[in-house]
Amino acid sequence: MTFITNFKSQYPKPFSINLRQQDAPTLLFTPKVTFDLALAVVNKLVFAEKSRYLSEAEVAVMKGAWDDDEYDYIANNSTYSLNYLQRGIAPRLWDLLSETIGRGQRVGKKNLRIILEQFTEEYYIYNFATNESQKSVEVKGSIPSYKANFYGRTEELAQLDELVTKQRCVMLVGVAGIGKSALAAKFLENLSAEFQPNFSCLIWKSVSHAPSLQDLVIELIELIQPCESELSLPNNNTQAIISLLIKQLRSRNCLLVLDAFDALFQKNVFQEKLDYSLFFRRLIQDLNQSCLLLTSRFLPDEFDDLITPDSLIQELKIEGLDTKSAIQLLTEKGLTDKENCTRIAKVYRGNPSELEAVVHRVNHFFAGNAKLFLDNKSTIFSSKFEAALNQMFGDLLSLTQRQILIYIAEEIVQSQKSIGFSKLLKDMKSKHNLVTTLELIKAIEKLERQSLVETIKDPITQEISFNLQPIIKKYIEIDPIGAVHESNNCYPKIAIAS
Incomplete structure (x- = not known):
């Protein structure tokens, strides 16, 4: 709050910052202003002053204004009515943005983008130029890059930003290909570029190979703070090794991402599931300023009783892309028929991985003709x-x-x-x-x-x-492997047309 107050009081109107010659190289680090970056800055300012983030409807209007879309187009690509967005949400949003980023100017649909771009750029320059005590974020592990295939998700990123500051554990849950890992990676990318970040260390670890509990804990310890030798780890004492990991996580504010978390609970070995369940319960309870972020296709049964309104773990279910983002994906991959792209997006529920698989096959087998593919009443899914x-x-x-x-x-x-x-x-x-x-x-x-x-x-x-x-x-x-109708002879295979 102090930084925001100083920033706004020092620059109450549109401004330019005169940097000394020796400060000039700092400008090379100013990131390109994207909508996601601008939204992150606005959300921080709004939260500091109003103790809330922008709503999904407000984000939809702001994104539409950024893209210079008409209100009817914004409404058609959202779940809200035209009247609600144009007459209900928009006027209050322009008042809010005028107050937080306008600096004396009235923010509206026509000038939103130019004001947002200038404000966001100067926000970053101001931090580089004046914040000598800026914290650095340490990144450990190989965070996958999804830059070329990341669309939309502004609302989910804002939700995630809010949750990780309040909860000790956040679980991103959704079907295969829905974009859980991409969302987590994008979130970490945004955090690594932040000034005055909430976390000093970002850690990415994929557990899709389903390691044993002791192997995973040792791998995490050596990732967070490499040991000089294996002798420094408690020998064959799992609980002592877990205590060492918790000590490391409690000594600093870390965000630990475990990708493909569900793989740890897919083995049909009761003792291994029990060991992992007890480990994560202890980890979540003992974390102080650190946070655990998990990506999973489902919530393990062992976690059922941990998901309560007042618990320290929060489940965030990831749905498909909004229609506009799904159409953007299909268009950039080669499909140009907007009407039929909308139909494809609906059939595949905005699942990014499935949309990419569909567009590849439409281009390959149907010469890029989305209508021909849909008229063929084919429903396909990726491997x-x-x-x-x-x-x-x-x-x-x-x-x-x-x-x-x-x-x-x-x-x-x-x-x-x-x-x-x-x-x-x-x-x-x-x-x-x-x-x-x-x-x-x-x-x-x-x-x-x-x-x-x-x-x-x-x-x-x-x-x-x-x-x-x-x-x-x-x-x-x-029923490709015969598992659907297994031991279920009362149901013959179903004849489905599409």
Whole structure:
């Protein structure tokens, strides 16, 4: 707050900073002003003065103004009405931005970008020129780069920025290819460029190879602070090694990212799952100013009781790209038909990995003709998505969960609409006499968490109904490894048209 007050009081109006000649090289470090960078600066100022971040609707209006889009276009590419955005959100947003970054000017749709670019650039120059005590951020581990394939996610980045400052553990959860790792990597990239950052050390570690608990702890210790020799580690004493890791993390404010966290809980070895569960419980409880950021395709059962409104761990479910960002991805990959790009984005629920796989095949097999591909009523999925579903159906889903998915797929084929909970409950209990209401509810809850079913709530009756993504429905139809219908002879393979 002190920095922001000093910054605004010293430069109350549009300004220029006269640097000494010896300071000139500093300008080389001024980053290119992107919307994400400008949004991060605005969010910091708004939070400092209003104790909140910009809402999703406010971000949509601001991004539209940045891109010089009309209000009807902004509304069409969001979940909000034109009237709500133009007459409700926009006037209050311009008041807020005029107060925080206007410096005497009225901020509006037409001049937003130029004011934002100038303000953000001078914000960074001011930090370089005046903040001699600037903290440096140390980056450890190989953070993957997604710069060429990162689209949208402004709202998620803002949410993540807020969560990691309040929670000791944040878990990014979503289906394969949805962009969890890309979001985490982009977030760390933004943090590494910040002035006065909340963390002095950013650590990236992929655990997709599912190491043993002791191996993982040792790897983390040597990554955070390399030991002179292995003799400095407590020999064959897992708890002592864990204590050493916690001591390291408590000695400084670190953000530790464990990518592909779910791999640690996919082994069907009870003792290993228990050891990891106890380790992470201790780690989360003992962290002080450090934070743990996990990317995972699902929430492990061992963490169910840790996710509560007042707990130190927060789950952030990652959905697909917004329509505008999905269309941008498809356009940059070679598809130019906006109407059919919108249809493709909807079918594949904005999943970046699946959109890239689709556009590659449309370009290769359909000569880039998106309409021809859609008219062919084809639903395809990538090998990555198929492998993830193979594992889920083969190892992670119970018989009841598979039965629910098959039932929903079968009903959707017949009725072409989502299936209400009351109908699902009645039909499933009549077909499977041993299934109780509690078993069905718990099975559906897990399917929701794993993003295998879509939940819709009727605005009038408030009843929930269930649907499947087309690619999930297609997988159930194909059943490539025979895991969907395994031990479930009451259901023949489903004939699905697309």
